[in-house]
Amino acid sequence: MTDVPAAKPLGPLAGLVVVDMSQMLAAPLSAMLLADFGATVIKVEPPQGDSSRRAGWTIDGTSAWWRLFGRNKYSVTLDLKQAKARAVMLRLLDDADVLIENMRPGKLEQLGLGPEVLHARNPGLVLLRVTGWGQTGPYKDKPAFGTQAEAMSGFAHGNGYPDSPPTLPTFPLADTVTGYLGAYAVMTALWHRDHSAEKRGQVVDLSLFESLFGFLGPQAAIFDRLGLVYEREGNRSPVSVPRGIYHTRDDRWVAISCATEPVVQRAFTAMGRPELFRDPRYSTRAARRERIDEVDALMQEWIGRHDLADVMEKFGAADATVAPVNTIREILQDEHFIARGLVTDAPAADSAPVKMHDVFPRLSETPGSVRWSGRPLGADNDLWLGQKLGLSRAEIDELRRDQAI
């Protein structure tokens, strides 16, 4: 196993420098997205490491989440409670375009690393500050995890079945959407900086709750004007009727969604029942929603008499939308996903190559790339403190002796 970071950062963001001092999971995902597209991302962790290194399933002793979200980043340790580590941090930030942090509001300032201090040294710095509830308001000091945003945003109330409890997602939805939005917001602030005369950075106040709330669509308008809330209705949807997951004869599940009227017509045709679409009981979305139990029973009856491959073939021939319910097992064997290079092998310094999704979307001229998996803790201290910042061997040894790195 070789130490991996020799690959030159390529991609559209080559040249952008990001210091990521955030942990678990939203803000580190923003930093990962920037790294994926070629930014140089220096992950600064306390000497005990980002807690996401220990979250969930582990591969060779390190979290699978860390191996993914740490990809393409350098790992540098700094104990920011020590003045000498903070001095190193300030020097790293002098040459950075972006700082990403997710401490509770005010903590960065307590460390002497608040926006005023940083902008006095580096006016172009963009600070992405990620919290549960935002930098202001009555809840700003409350602890927060994604689950709370998922519960409080309306997501959980609307997910699951009418007779089940509200249902949380199995993956960290609030964190991932926040991570995506954060990467975008950073780029907008950089665009402004680079296209303005003053070339100034600014502070981006990103909250888990607001990110997820915005992600869920027009809840506010629908409630305000129609008095409706998002309710649990299993696999049904008010937009697409029928929409469901049905059980096939060979014990598989298949998803069907009829979001437009031509698709409804094609689905009925695929089932050998084109006349249904001319029947006023089924010829409009409103009529079908009125009789949704009946429509779902009709779909299930036909699908239950056919194998998955047969359903796929008949719906495919009618150009109707249909999909098998996959797990990762089926995905990895699918000819289309193989042809697209969906999954790639990320070299790791402390494990065999780790399979993970490649960088999406694909850019025709400057595609992103997976250069390495999440690094061992502090693996790049010598590179960044020594070669890049120019600290002497003795200075680095002293930092190490004082457990400042």
Added chain:
Amino acid sequence: MTDVPAAKPLGPLAGLVVVDMSQMLAAPLSAMLLADFGATVIKVEPPQGDSSRRAGWTIDGTSAWWRLFGRNKYSVTLDLKQAKARAVMLRLLDDADVLIENMRPGKLEQLGLGPEVLHARNPGLVLLRVTGWGQTGPYKDKPAFGTQAEAMSGFAHGNGYPDSPPTLPTFPLADTVTGYLGAYAVMTALWHRDHSAEKRGQVVDLSLFESLFGFLGPQAAIFDRLGLVYEREGNRSPVSVPRGIYHTRDDRWVAISCATEPVVQRAFTAMGRPELFRDPRYSTRAARRERIDEVDALMQEWIGRHDLADVMEKFGAADATVAPVNTIREILQDEHFIARGLVTDAPAADSAPVKMHDVFPRLSETPGSVRWSGRPLGADNDLWLGQKLGLSRAEIDELRRDQAI
């Protein structure tokens, strides 16, 4: 009701020009995010309108989704099957930074608007091309809706309960995550363009499936190295134990997530049972997961004896993470969200102001803004074709007579 677009686009992307010819729902969301942050976005629709104008719940005859995703955009109609409309489109694109489209692969080329044609006229143009399956590969010509990506990505298999069918989300998850990723990717391509000597744009190949697959985390590594797939387990989580939604004495639901060991300790303390954290049956995540039925029963038993307000107060005092399961009804009354200005009123030309989430995240110096709700079809034809492109009244009348606009 006044016609609204007089507000000057402010925000970090002021000056950026985007032509959005996409429909329903992912790609228009990318365009909305760009518009939210100040880009000038010209939505080009066929004369019959984007089909999302008719999707789902309607407010004064127009979809709530359209009123949200169309916000801050201008509406121009062009029948691109007609040569004279295509000529107008080419002129719009000559001055644009970004084109957003989501036809099936090859269709843009068939219209004579492929990347070669457009880059010959405007080398700096960034093309965001959104499809279900990508521009290449065996599935590229298949129809696609978000539901299919949700079924095929592993999301549905892992969402819901062990004894329920795989469960789709109630909101268009695949579309929204793709929309977010698209906005980010556009910004990376623009950053590259503006920081390179050649100032060239490129094509961004964004698929619903890949966007959602990447969003779901380290599925590939966990399967490849541990042989595990994401399974449905209701509100439980392998990362956070316990994690659940429990029923209170006053018939509300409350979400609790113990993602780190200190939080477990605080939760047991809040319940007046600090000794549990010292009990080897409960003192590690692995041990608790082993006895998860017992742990969940213990949580439910205590919570079932307390009202929601009481649970919130006791967990809050212990600094443990807790959250009520809200609908939009509770959200709109919450003092924190009111203080943050979560929801704003978007002026509409054809309705009373429409409530919708404000622009997130908040930028300290150049915040985004909601200037207007989705516009009536073709409301800005005169502005863009006349004032901006300089077509004469007679030319516009001719386009209208030929139903080219």
